[in-house]
Amino acid sequence: MKNSEYKIRVAQWEAAQFWENYGISSPKDLCLEDIALARGVLVKEGPLQGMDARLIRKGNKGLIRVKDDIPEYGRKRFAIAHELGHWELHKDISQLFTCTEKDFMAKYKGSIEEIEANYFAVSLLMPENHFKTRSQGLPMSLGTVKELADYFITSLTATARRYTELSEDYCAIVCSEGGQIKWFQASDNFMSCFWISPGRKLNKNTIAGELFSHDGACLTKPEKIDILAWSEKNDCKGQNEFIEESIYMPKYQQVFSLLYLP
Secondary structure, three states: OOHHHHHHHHHHHHHHHHHHHOOOOOHHHOOHHHHHHHOOEEEEEEOOOOOOEEEEEEOOEEEEEEEOOOOOHHHHHHHHHHHHHHHHHOOOOOOEEEEOHHHHHOOOOOOHHHHHHHHHHHHHHOOHHHHHHHHOOOOOOHHHHHHHHHHHOOOHHHHHHHHHHHOOOOEEEEEEEOOEEEEEEEOHHHHOOOOOOOOOEOOOOOHHHHHHHOOOOOEOOOEEEEHHHOOOOOOOOOOOEEEEEEEEEOOOOEEEEEEEOO
16 A cells, blocks of 8 residues: 555544544534634634635644635635644644645645645545435435535535545536636546546537536536537447536636536
8 A cells, every 4th residue: 555545544534533532423513613622723714815724733732724705614614624634644744734725625636735634624524434325315416416515514516526536426526617627526437437637628518618608507407418528538338428417606607517427
């Protein structure tokens, strides 16, 4: 096992212990501010420039400051959980961590410390077994992702990434901005057959492309779309179409698209 893989597993295990050690049985019991205080860390909201959150450590005491104008409560919770991950995992590395939205998205790219903190945050907010149990039997849709986000008190982005990460289906979530693909997260099965390139201009034959060309229209109905309108390859024999469901989020001027096989 690579050292980075080992560190990620440690981060996930550390986060899982919080539920057991603090007697947490559901997401509504997971008060991050209280847990942080019990660990010696005070959480405060306030103005920040050039970052979304910051952790300052002095001995066994710490301060997490979260940017006060982050629009979603779920995103603020992820920021706190991420900084708490730094507090638990990186006490011998630095006394100061400053993190941006890009750091909160790190999984394959970025420093190993940011990746570890993200795995810690995801595992703390949406434990794997709990998430799989909650999502079992629910239809694949953005409505299901939103339902899970409401239950786990997490952002649509973080929930969608967790949803595809743990899925055994062929599915992916794609974030587009300004008519271009910004990033995507896919299940292992999806990645074995398809590839979507970040930075590429959206195909006009996708629902997401249509939403940008018409300045958005909220949530769309699922539609069948040619796989090659999204993916640069198709190694899945007998499959020529994705089901695409897209939603325009005017707050961020982004489109989220859920893709899966019929």
